Amino acid sequence: MADTQITAITELDRSHYKTKVYAGGHFIYSDEPESIGGTDEGMTPGALLLASLGSCTAITVRMYADRKQYNLDGIKVELAICDEKDMNKETTITRKIELIGTLTDEERQRLMQIADKCPIHKILSNPIKIETH
Template identity: 30%
Template sequence: MNTLFEAGPESVYMSDGKYGPYQVLVRSASSTLIVDEPFGAGGLGSGPTPFDLLSAALGSCSLMTMRSYADDRDWPLEGLAVRVSHDRPTLASSDRFLKEIQIVGPLSLVQIHALVDVSMRCPTHVTVARGSEIETRLVRPGDMTDMAVGRSAHMRVMKESLRTGPP
């Protein structure tokens, strides 16, 4: 099997940041970033919030999937932009996401509608839309490595979703 598309779980490692009470250092297999809360909410505003990242995951996955689909077909797509808004009116309410898509280029209406449809087949959209099972485990200090594992699962699942159609 091509190691770029190796199957298996991926992981991201998080630890306390050095400065603020809500600052979190996040390490993936390929990069490091800081997550934080805004200054007015007790954080330092030194990075996106967890909900910002969730919205960014949904929007960026949609954009990548549309780009891949158009490129595979040699469509004259000149540009894409996605804005994702997230809201949960009450703690007991379901989360609501609004995904706004801007498509630039001399595409037919059929191509534009195909891209919008494909955006709803991206792996993150499917994951958020159907919900996920989350298992939580307590690990003793020293028993967890600070290693993050990446196996390009997103790209593998994205390409698979383009081949197989809607879930």
Template identity: 35%
Template sequence: MADSSPTHLVEGEAVAHSDNTSFVTKLDIAGHTMVADEPVDVGGTDTGPSPYGLLSGALAACTAMTLHAYAKMKSLPVTDIRVKVKHEKIHEVDCENCEQDDKAKIDRLERTIWIEGDVDDKARERMMQIADRCPVHRTLTSQIRIVTRAG
């Protein structure tokens, strides 16, 4: 079969390539290259972030960028924004099938935001609300359709 992989990617497009020798996967994300891998404890070599690490990174980066744009637009004296996102699989109290399936878990993304600068409590509270408006947050909390096709 001939390789019909795209040669030029635009924003919103990504290609992953595995040579099937390890979990190390080369990524081209709209012309930006990097690798993904799995941690050593699950058989990877930890040479790059895991897919869930990339997902956490996407939410963290988008949140920081959204807050930066908001602070700039409102001329807030923000000097530093840091966002930590932790992904984990947890048992949810109300999760469907939890009683029947001990392995039933849901994904949880926990986001912690630090905003440095001389920002009053009202502006800080508003920025925390704005964090939920970042595009990646909105995507992750909306209905998603993944369409798979052969290339």
């Protein structure tokens, strides 16, 4: 195992299904819609997954653009996935990336390539092993 790990702790009491999520000194809620018994006070687990990919994509593109001094004013990443009950090994995530700024065609093309190099994209594009103890 690596010396440095990313860790998260989730806690769920008798609430249906508002879950406390702690990571790196930060706190958020995950929940389910009221239509299935949740309180809709947080993102669903599937939305959290998309948020992770979207934020990682944007951060990776921003880091590269800053290093190369590209005139990138903003990045918008729109993501979609099927309903959680329909997810399986064939699930597809769609991602639309909008690059805002005065960029050459070559710079835009390069930033789109860099988007696929974000760590979360790499994880989700390969088999994942989950060890439960």
